[in-house]
Amino acid sequence: MKSLKAAEHRLSQPELQLEILNNGSETLKNVPKFGDKLRDTGLHPLKPTGIDIFQVNVGYMCNETCKHCHVDAGPDRKEIMTRETMELCLDAVRDTDIGTVDLTGGAPEMNPHFRWFVEEIKALNKHIIVRSNLTILTVNPKYRELPLFFAEHGVEVVASLPYYLQRNTDAQRGDGVFDKSIIGLQMLNAVGYAQSESDLMLNLAYNPTGAFLPANQKTMEADFRRVLKKNHDISFNNLFAITNLPISRFLDFLIMSGNVDDYMTKLVNAYNPSAAANVMCRNIISVGWDGYLYDCDFNQMLQMKVNSSAPRHLRDFDLARLNERTIVIDQHCYGCTAGAGSSCGGAIA
Amino acid sequence: MSDTYYNPEDLAKFGSIGEFGPELSKKFFDYYGAVFAEGALSEREKALIALAVSHAVQCPYCIDAYTTDCLEKGSNEMQMMEAVHVSAAIRGGASLVHSVQMMNKVKKISM
DSSP: OOOTTTTTOGGGOHHHHHHHHHHSSHHHHTSOOHHHHHHHTTOOSOOOSOOOEEEEEOBSBOSOOOTTOSSOOBTTOOOBOOHHHHHHHHHHHTTSSOOEEEEESSOGGGSTTHHHHHHHHHHTTOEEEEEEOSGGGGSSHHHHTHHHHHHHTTOEEEEEOSOSSHHHHHHHHOTTHHHHHHHHHHHHHHTTTTOTTOOOOEEEEEOOSSSSOOOOHHHHHHHHHHHHHHHHOOOOSOEEEOOOOSSHHHHHHHHHTTOHHHHHHHHHHTBOHHHHHTOGGGSEEEEOTTSBEESSHHHHHTTOBSOTTSOOBGGGOOHHHHHTOOOOOOGGGHHHHBTTOOOTTSOOO | OOSSSOOGGGGGGGGGGGGGOHHHHHHHHHHHHHHHSSSSSOHHHHHHHHHHHHHHTTOHHHHHHHHHHHHHTTOOHHHHHHHHHHHHHHHHHHHHHTHHHHHHHHHHHOO
16 A cells, blocks of 8 residues: 555645645534634643653654554655754753653664664663554564564563454554564563563553544553453553544545544544643654654644744754743644543543 | 434434423433443443344444444454344344244144
8 A cells, every 4th residue: 555645645735634624524614623622721822841752753664554544654655864863863852851762653663773773862861662563573684683672772662553353453554464463562572571570661552443532541451461461472561542633544544434524523522621731742842754843743744843933943952942832733633632632652631 | 304214413412302301301311321331330341232232222323322332442343243143132032932922822722
């Protein structure tokens, strides 16, 4: 499957995605503006609580082409962070209180400078998260060494697994993905991840395989733990329940399946003020492959850079000014405030 | 009036039944909410029961609502289909068990 961008699909244009979410139908036109919802909750304008997590998207290339991917990642995406931009990242977080560097993609492991970058972040004594699709760990000998590399550098792995059964996982992520993901998880367990004598953290990211909200995080964690242990002898630490945001390929799915109005209505009706107060954009900064700064990875994919009053590129990184910025919002933000809320770390309310 | 007896958009208007009788409506929805809250049975178990009953009473609104609800409670297609088979088994069994009455009658009036 090609990415939307490679297929020159109309939804590869961020401005069109936002136009659809705001005015794509009578229903969508009548959806309350997210900013008004925040105002009713006393959270407008939305401000940071202080940046704790420096999330770096090191490139949109991926070995998978998942149907829901908000990045529109895939093998045909060529956007890759250079070593020079990685050095700007290191300069930005050095000598700051930012404790965590969170590496995402695409498949971040496919960046040619990935291992060097992890080693340099480790040397700064920062906690490192790698968001892995798991299957990349199985594709060739170079990548099969990565579980041990992760373990040696104390990397926290957040692994994508939308469901504990093959049918649902493959329906979203592609044929054969579930079986390879199981092998990837077993490789991580084998080097000490999520083992009782080890502090190596392996967390799973579960997201709905369709146009519905995620189930209760604790309930699903218990299900995943029971089934993965019984069927595959796999252990993990925590499960993060993540809502699909109505952008990019998931928006394409919603439109093609006739679900976009109902899904947006569902998100709006499930607006949770407690979740809104804890949205991840309040304590994260997202860095694009080219060094531009965003409030979150979703805004990055919609090319909505941080507010113009703040520095917009790593070259001008200024933590104090970024902590004073106003967070940029639009209708897709309802995805993070529905129900128990959603973030890169799962439920937030 | 719609051209059909069932309109999918009416599902979202369920709450408006109080328009012609707010007191009873409120009592019903309070009860409804309490029934589906986590208790001795989990919310997921209750949603699966509701899905099965929806098929037994053949309510399209209920099937629509509880299909989504089951997925949002983390159930999968196999579990949901088994719940519907439970419904079908009870409905089928309810017919078949009456065949005992038929057989009794046959035996009574036959030589």
